[in-house]
Amino acid sequence: MSDLPSVELCTARTWLVLPGEDEAGAVLRYYQENREHLERWSPPLPDDFYTLRYWRKRLDHARREYAEDRALRLIICERDEPEREPGARRVIGTCSFTDIVRGPSQACKLGYGLARTHEGRGLMAEALRAALDFAFETLALHRVEANYMPSNERSGALLRRLGFDVVGYARDYLFISGAWRDHILTALTNPKPRPPGALPPR
Ligand SMILES: CC(C)(COP(=O)(O)OP(=O)(O)OC[C@H]1O[C@@H](n2cnc3c(N)ncnc32)[C@H](O)[C@@H]1OP(=O)(O)O)[C@@H](O)C(=O)NCCC(=O)NCCS
Numbered sequence: 001m002s003d004l005p006s007v008e009l010c011t012a013r014t015w016l017v018l019p020g021e022d023e024a025g026a027v028l029r030y031y032q033e034n035r036e037h038l039e040r041w042s043p044p045l046p047d048d049f050y051t052l053r054y055w056r057k058r059l060d061h062a063r064r065e066y067a068e069d070r071a072l073r074l075i076i077c078e079r080d081e082p083e084r085e086p087g088a089r090r091v092i093g094t095c096s097f098t099d100i101v102r103g104p105s106q107a108c109k110l111g112y113g114l115a116r117t118h119e120g121r122g123l124m125a126e127a128l129r130a131a132l133d134f135a136f137e138t139l140a141l142h143r144v145e146a147n148y149m150p151s152n153e154r155s156g157a158l159l160r161r162l163g164f165d166v167v168g169y170a171r172d173y174l175f176i177s178g179a180w181r182d183h184i185l186t187a188l189t190n191p192k193p194r195p196p197g198a199l200p201p202r
Contacts (some may be wrong), residue, residue, distance in 0.1 A: 024055035106142035
């Protein structure tokens with residue numbers, strides 16, 4: 001594991017990290033505590049989603065996905081959290097850049113979630129600004145897509161705040177919370193566009 005790349009980003013109030021297996025307990029706690037809050041907007045979850053075994057495997061896999069340039073899945077903590085031991089940290093949210101496609105599109109999809117107790121403080125917007133800078137500057141992505149259900153007003157407001165443009169409306173787009181749901185499609189392009197090229201070393 002130690003030879004796999006790591007990512008750590010800091011903002012005034014948040015700290016974002018690509019977690020290792022040793023964060024499995026902290027991530028599991030976040031999902032358990034926010035089960036109802038997050039499942040409303042979630043695809044079907046595996047049967048063992050709320051187990052430590054699942055999160056150990058999933059976090060190990062996430063490190064590999066990043067090393068293979070397929071996805072970047074970060075956890076978000078409040079700024080004082082790095083002082084704590086791994087596993088004892090309190091995770092307040094997640095953000096993920098997935099389905100990374102290179103070639104002429106250099107695009108990916110963005111997903112995110114924040115603990116219910118931490119909504120309404122601008123923390124996700126702040127964390128995502130840093131994560132998007134990293135996606136554009138370091139990962140050299142050109143376009144980040146984010147899609148939300150029309151009833152998810154908080155998610156829509158967040159994307160508008162970050163400058164995402166609405167690019168379409170997709171009927172029955174994703175299977176979320178037990179049914180196929182319409183989604184509003186949005187995207188943000190790199191403010192400093194550059195041609196596709198060799199990736200910087202990680
Ligand atoms: C979507 C989600 C991340 C939005 O969280 P959020 O806290 O509303 O997002 P922001 O970080 O943009 O915060 C904006 C809020 O903080 C307030 N705020 C307070 N201090 C602020 C500051 N310093 N800067 C900016 N906003 C601040 C804003 O007024 C706004 O509150 P309001 O909506 O009550 O007006 C969250 O609701 C969530 O995780 N929902 C469940 C999962 C989910 O929907 N995921 C996305 C599926 S598409």
